[in-house]
Structures are given as C-alpha cells and as structure tokens.
Amino acid sequence: xxxxxxxxxxxxxxxxxxxxxxxxxxxxxxxxxxxxxxxxxxxxxxxxxxxxxxxxxxxxxxxxxxxxxxxxxxxxxxxxxxxxxxxxxxxxxxxxxxxxxxxxxxxxxxxxxxxxxxxxxxxxxxxxxxxxxxxxxxxx
Amino acid sequence: xxxxxxxxxxxxxxxxxxxxxxxxxxxxxxxxxxxxxxxxxxxxxxxxxxxxxxxxxxxxxxxxxxxxxxxxxxxxxxxxxxxxxxxxxxxxxxxxxxxxxxxxxxxxxxxxxxxxxxxxxxxxxxxxxxxxxxxxxxxxxxx
Numbered sequence: 001x002x003x004x005x006x007x008x009x010x011x012x013x014x015x016x017x018x019x020x021x022x023x024x025x026x027x028x029x030x031x032x033x034x035x036x037x038x039x040x041x042x043x044x045x046x047x048x049x050x051x052x053x054x055x056x057x058x059x060x061x062x063x064x065x066x067x068x069x070x071x072x073x074x075x076x077x078x079x080x081x082x083x084x085x086x087x088x089x090x091x092x093x094x095x096x097x098x099x100x101x102x103x104x105x106x107x108x109x110x111x112x113x114x115x116x117x118x119x120x121x122x123x124x125x126x127x128x129x130x131x132x133x134x135x136x137x138x139x140x
Numbered sequence: 141x142x143x144x145x146x147x148x149x150x151x152x153x154x155x156x157x158x159x160x161x162x163x164x165x166x167x168x169x170x171x172x173x174x175x176x177x178x179x180x181x182x183x184x185x186x187x188x189x190x191x192x193x194x195x196x197x198x199x200x201x202x203x204x205x206x207x208x209x210x211x212x213x214x215x216x217x218x219x220x221x222x223x224x225x226x227x228x229x230x231x232x233x234x235x236x237x238x239x240x241x242x243x244x245x246x247x248x249x250x251x252x253x254x255x256x257x258x259x260x261x262x263x264x265x266x267x268x269x270x271x272x273x274x275x276x277x278x279x280x281x282x283x
Binding site: 003004005006007008009010011012013014015016017018019020021022023024025026027028030031033034035036037038040041042043044045046047048049050051052053054055056057058060061064066067068069070071072074075076079080081082083084085086087088089090091092093094095096097098099101102103104105106107109111112114115116117118119120121122123124125126127 | 178
C-alpha cells in the first residue's frame, strides 16, 4: 500500500505543478506553440525546470541500479514518429495533452470532459487495432 | 493570449519534476501519463492497476489543492466541440502509437537520455507548432 500512497502523492505533485504553471489552460499551451504570433515561452520554463529535477532523480535512481533509469534498448521507428506527429496535431488543435486534461477535470468543464472522453476513445481504438493485428499471446 | 509567467512556470515545473522523481525513486516507475491511463484501462499481463489509479486520482486532486490558494483554474478554450473531440481522438491514438506524451517522453524520457523520447518530443513540438501556425495564421481559425 506504500507504493499506492507514493503514486497518489506523485500524481498530486504533478497535477499541482500543471495547475500552478497554468499548463491546464489550453490558451497558454497554444501560446507556446504559436512561435510566429504573440509567443508565450512559459511552457519552456515548465519543461526545463521539470527536466532538471527529473534528470537529477534519474541520476540517483541509476546509482541504485534502477532499471527504470535506463533508456530503452529500442531505437526510433516509424510508429514512434507517426504517433508523436498525430499527437502533435491534436495537441496543437486543442492545447491539451493527457496530463493537463486529466488535471483540468477538476474544473468540471464540459469541454475538458469531452476532450478526455475522445482521448479514451482514441486509445481504445488503438487498443482494438493492436489486438486485431496481434492476437494476445499467453505467457507459457 | 496569455502573459509570460516564468516564475510560476518554473515553480510548476519543479513540482512536476518532484512528482516524476518521487515515482521513479520510490516505486521505480516512469510518470508517463498516457501510458498510465492506458494500462489502467487495459492492463497488460502482470501489470497492476492499483498504483496507476492512485496516480491518476492525484492529478485532479493536486490541481484542486492549487485552486484552494489561487482560485478556480483558468481555462480559455476557443475550440468547438467537434474540433475538441477530433483533437482528443488524435491525442489518444497518437500517444499510444508513439508510446508516450509530454510527460513520459518530454519530462521522463529526455531525463533518461532516451533517443526515442528526444525524437518523439522534437516531433510533437514541431508538429504542434506547425498545427497552430496553419490553423491560427493560415486558416484564421480558433483565435
């Protein structure tokens, strides 16, 4: 149960950080992506500060031999880049990505609920397509 | 239009980094939100839901704590429902196909010096910027 408490606190810190930095506000995210308009560089500061702390914790975890601190063995492939590109289009259209959208559910906004619902539908579609392509293999 | 807020941005980023660091150091897990959500809904064999549900509950709860001090969240959404739903579907499919989003690739993966995460982050940042340029400046949509 200790790992559950850690996960709750971790999600809480994450959600608080997204709210304080207003990454939960789509206009702020779109303002960052709008490099030719009235550019709002706030997101770069959010990501930069988060990366500094994240990088330090990866160093600490690596010293303890944590497997999660290691980069994945596989390289860049077409599905990674296609997926990231599709995500980029959706992110640019709505100004919302999964973390801020879930955190912003607290506002009760029907727009956010709609976005999250559609996101889950998209994930479900992918899941179904995966199972159709590759029937689940049962561990022997 | 939003005003540049470097101090709040940095503070928020530090909190996000602490959240990700805590999960990595105490649980040995990566705080990739799209992956955590998908594994909660359709867990792979041997993956547990419990801690993931707790993490997901934490996201709006953390935001709620902030609203106690700073008032309700500001949400400026100029998109119509069809637009938002299409964007949501693209984000859902894209994050699964690309194995992560801003948190897993952008915050955690780059910190692990993962070439995949660097490639993904560069891609979604550039495509996101192009999308905004096309919709806002070329097509004049969405303000």
